Amino acid sequence: MHRIEANVLIPGRGDPIDDGCVLLDGATITYAGPRAGAPPSEGAEHHQVPVVMPGLWDCHVHLFGIASANLADVLRLQPAVGGARAVKDxxxxxxxxxxxxxxxxxxxxxxxxxxxxxxxxxxxxxxxGALLSQTGGHGDIHAAPVQWVEDYGARGGCLHLCDGVPECLRGVRRQLRLGARLIKVCGTGGVLSEIGLPTHQQFSDAELQAMVGEAARAERIVAAHCHGKPGIEASVRAGVGTIEHGTHLDEPTAQLMNDHGAILVPTHTITARVLDHGPRLGVPDYALEKMDVIIGLQKRATQIAMAAGVTIALGTDVLSSGPDTVCPWGIHGAELGYLVQSGMTPLQAIEAGTANGPLTLGPQGPKSGQLLQGYDADVIAVAENPVDDITVLAEPAKVTKVWRAGRLVKGAP
Ligand SMILES: [Zn+2]
Incomplete structure (x- = not known):
């Protein structure tokens, strides 16, 4: 049992509370609120911290286990090597x-x-599980023989090509068979893929509808990678739960998302990282050219979504292993700063990175991301108040304690 007393308690959704207290019993929060109202906690491990808040959610990451800036490298990666790197990630x-x-x-x-x-x-x-992509789509490796990519997917690799409704259904069922908690589809072209433009829709309306329907029967949502408008609109009409990136979003598209209850997961971190570090780290020229277009649009898309009242959740698209790689694990907290630069208040950015996280999983969403009784005991302590300066959450050194499922995994006395 842990008793965490804090000068400031940030609940995830709602206003911060001065002089707060959080009690953890096993993997569950049993109390969160003013210290004055906290029940006694005989024998609990006691912690006094400046700020306590829910553990953060990153709703768009990849555990590829590659150190390079080229997704084609997944094809020649030994799974054990990738897995070992992913443990560090x-x-x-x-x-x-x-x-x-x-x-x-x-x-x-x-x-x-x-x-x-x-x-x-x-x-x-x-x-x-695997990204579902049409042949030649964002989840294909265009420079490799297509048989290699198909074989890689069939062996449980992270890319799965499917064309036509029956193959799309099988693609979804393959991921469900592995225990997928959601389904990821490529609804438009992408930046880090060689062929195809981010503005082009990928998968037909019928294919998208089939995948959403199949996922829904298993109580899963579909997340659609989408940059261009036609892909966003087709995906939202098909009923996807989240739009990833959402670069070319405009007012009518945002309204459509709102009407359908779709959530936006913008990913500013990868855009900034690829432009700042990509040339030095060997990101291919075709990707740099496409990213140049996207950076100007992304902040605007976030602003339009906010104005329309679209729910936004934090995502970074971190995808590489090792600190000096193109978009490495560990830099997730930078996204909160980008959200604030796009017009959110620090408290709104924190909500996007905590309470809104579970919403991106639809019916699979756990009770997590908030300091509330009965919620998962995933909690962090921060050295300074992020409501005053959001960038403190971008510095791992300022995250002084981390509890995961009720166990103190960082900052033991
Ligand atoms: Zn991604």
Missing amino acids: LEAALNAGFTSVREMGGLGIYLAQVVDEGTVQGPAIYAA
Whole structure:
């Protein structure tokens, strides 16, 4: 049992409370509120901290286990090598105060098992399995023979090509068979893929509807990678739960998202990282050219979504292993700063990175991301108040304690 007393308690949703107290019993929060109202906690481990808040959620990450800036490298990666790197990635996330991740295609489907059984320390992983892509789409490796990519997917790799409704249904069922908690589809072209423009819709309306329907029967939502408007609109009309990136979003598209209850997960971190570090780290020229267009639009898209009242959840698209790589695990907290630069208040950015996280999993969403009785005991202590300066959450050193499922995994006395 842990008793955490704090000068400031940030609940995740709602206003901060001065002189707060959080009690953890096992993997559950049993009290969160004013210290004055806290029940006695005989024998609890006592902690006095400046700020207590829910563990953070990153709703768009990839555990690829690659150190390079080229997704084609997944094809020649030995799974054990990728898995070992991913273990370090998970440690980096916890160290940064991120206690839950929605893994959008990669090794997360396998790593979730070893985290859940306690073999590896890491954030709770809610994984999609493989990215579902049409042949030649964002989830294809265009420079490789297509048979290689198909074979890689069939062996449980993180890319799965499917064309036509029956193959799309099988694609979804393959991920459900592995224990996917959501389904990830590529609804438009992408930046880090060689062929195809981010503005082009991928998958037909019928294919999208089939995948959403199949996922819904298993109480899963579909998350759609989308930059361009036609793809966003087709995906939202098909009923996807979240739009990832959402670069070309405008007012009518935002309204459509609102009408359908779709959530936006903008990913400013990867855009900034690719432009700042991509040339030095070998990001291919085709990707740099496409990213140049996107950076100007992304902040605007977030602003339009906010004005329309679209729910926004924090996502970074971290995808590489090792500190000096293109978009490495451990830098998740930078996204809060980008959200504030896009017009959110610090408290809104914190809500996007805590309470809104579980919403991106639809019916699979856990009771997490808020300091509330009965919620998961994923909690962090911060050295300074992020409501005054959001950038403190971008510095892992200022996240002084981390509890994951009620266990103190960082900052033991
Ligand atoms: Zn991604």
